[in-house]
Amino acid sequence: MRRVWLLPILFLTSGAVGAAGLFVWGSTRQAVIILLAFALCAALNSPLVFPRSVSAAEARRRSAVDGRPVVFWRPGCAYCLRLRFRLRRHARRLHWVDIWRDPEAAAAVRAVNDGNETVPTVFVAGRAHTNPDPAWVRAQLTRPAR
CATH class of the missing domain: 3.40.30.10 (Glutaredoxin)
Incomplete structure (x- = not known):
């Protein structure tokens, strides 16, 4: 069961880390865009679609x-x-x-x-x-x- 969700979790984690870094540097808009893009990739690679x-x-x-x-x-x-x-x-x-x-x-x-x-x-x-x-x-x- 874990194997099925590994890729979506990696996408979400990577997006969160990247967005957090951008947010710390004051790029709130870019952080939101990065987080949304990685969340979309996670959704597309999950069994939910x-x-x-x-x-x-x-x-x-x-x-x-x-x-x-x-x-x-x-x-x-x-x-x-x-x-x-x-x-x-x-x-x-x-x-x-x-x-x-x-x-x-x-x-x-x-x-x-x-x-x-x-x-x-x-x-x-x-x-x-x-x-x-x-x-x-x-x-x-x-x-x-x-």
Whole structure:
């Protein structure tokens, strides 16, 4: 659990230290700007911007019922963030699995990516697609269920 929040905490701590230094030197406006910029980076790299994660087993079960893709991701991944934001409101319709919270999910990703935890890895109808185009993923949502 700590691993998921490490990067956001580092961003907030760095921003606070930098802002404190600027504040001491009398640059209040710059201190506020620095603190806000680092807080934004922390928010973007936290699990809060992603839909709620489920376990790999639960995601597979749900996908078997509704035919929606399963996305394996991890916090701090720029490509996962890109996928999330380019999907916009459609992202909530996917089943998201955080590989840092679920060892079974990490193993599934390693199994299809030559031993690497390359994310995002999207499973559609049992087939893995590593770092797919967000437009393609969105199109998979409009396909009829199996």
